[in-house]
Amino acid sequence: VAPRSVRLDVPEAVDAVELLRIRLPLVEPFVASHGAEVERDLTLVHVRGADGVEGWGECDALAAATYTREDSEHAWAFLAEHAVADVLAGASVDVAASPMAWTALEVAFLDLTLRREGMSLAAHVGATHEAVPCGVVIGRRPTIDALLAAVAGHVAEGVALVKLKIGAGWDVEPLRAVRQAYPTLALCADANGAYDAAALGVLDEIDALHLTYLEQPFPPSLAADLDHLIVRLSTPIALDESITTSDDIARFSAAGLVVNVKPARLGGVAEARRAIARCADGGIGAFVGGMLEGGIGRAVGLALAGIDSLTHPTDLGPSSRYFDDDITEPFELSGDGLLAVPQSPGIGVVPRADRLDALVVDRVTIRR
Numbered sequence: 001v002a003p004r005s006v007r008l009d010v011p012e013a014v015d016a017v018e019l020l021r022i023r024l025p026l027v028e029p030f031v032a033s034h035g036a037e038v039e040r041d042l043t044l045v046h047v048r049g050a051d052g053v054e055g056w057g058e059c060d061a062l063a064a065a066t067y068t069r070e071d072s073e074h075a076w077a078f079l080a081e082h083a084v085a086d087v088l089a090g091a092s093v094d095v096a097a098s099p100m101a102w103t104a105l106e107v108a109f110l111d112l113t114l115r116r117e118g119m120s121l122a123a124h125v126g127a128t129h130e131a132v133p134c135g136v137v138i139g140r141r142p143t144i145d146a147l148l149a150a151v152a153g154h155v156a157e158g159v160a161l162v163k164l165k166i167g168a169g170w171d172v173e174p175l176r177a178v179r180q181a182y183p184t185l186a187l188c189a190d191a192n193g194a195y196d197a198a199a200l201g202v203l204d205e206i207d208a209l210h211l212t213y214l215e216q217p218f219p220p221s222l223a224a225d226l227d228h229l230i231v232r233l234s235t236p237i238a239l240d241e242s243i244t245t246s247d248d249i250a251r252f253s254a255a256g257l258v259v260n261v262k263p264a265r266l267g268g269v270a271e272a273r274r275a276i277a278r279c280a281d282g283g284i285g286a287f288v289g290g291m292l293e294g295g296i297g298r299a300v301g302l303a304l305a306g307i308d309s310l311t312h313p314t315d316l317g318p319s320s321r322y323f324d325d326d327i328t329e330p331f332e333l334s335g336d337g338l339l340a341v342p343q344s345p346g347i348g349v350v351p352r353a354d355r356l357d358a359l360v361v362d363r364v365t366i367r368r
């Protein structure tokens, strides 16, 4: 991965950054082709100005380096050992070394600055929708019947799209079962890079199921094969792990491409905005993806999801889908299946003190 050196201005009257590491249990293990997540090991970045105004950010790296090569331990070390100290000293930092950790720091500073200005993150990024339709991502289930029961529950909630995590042994059959039960449902699949060109037969079968898009069928290392697949299949191909900066979008054929925009993977809100703008300019589909975020990450994703040029529903869902008790006040679906985009200054949410007390396993303050 090429280094990406970035400088981040420290907001005025901020002399220290606090890092809090929390363990937040998921309501159920989330199983994708790359592994299972049972609890979230999140690093929160907290800043407070001399004026008492605060800012919060959340690092959404997973517990193991299965989705990308960044894991939660690596991300904590990146922040605690040098990145925060470097930023406080006015030095530049290689964002590519730990983009999810960097995003937490960028968001904490941005949250504080926007709160001082009385501006919401949604307004800052140019979001014009106050509520957005959302999809659901369903991990592997033990049986087709269990999968169909899960889909039925989400369809009853009014979700705008259903995406199945797929991989070898769990692909055509479950997708076909859902398609047969719901002929007009907006149905998608995410393979997290589980296939290679030897699996073209399987992918051609999936192509016949009229998916809204097929996400990351091949790993990022097979970029040329992915580009061939974009041309070969009538199903649009969404790219997630392959897009680490907005510049990566230009490496793929525009027609039939959809970009999964995650600020954490891209290394921040500013880069996510650039990616969304590039997609809009190039006639490329785009949506805001999810990372099993806690309430702070969810608020950031929803602000971006309110941007009008996005073409597909966000993967972000209500807090209760992931956590019995989130770190912020929970995000809930409205009766018509929409999620509200936070409109208060900054990211619009703060962690609840009682939840932090219950969940923090480590904390460190780094001073200028």
Ligand code: MG
Residues within 6 Å of the ligand: 190, 192, 215, 216, 240, 241, 260, 289
């Ligand atoms: Mg994905």
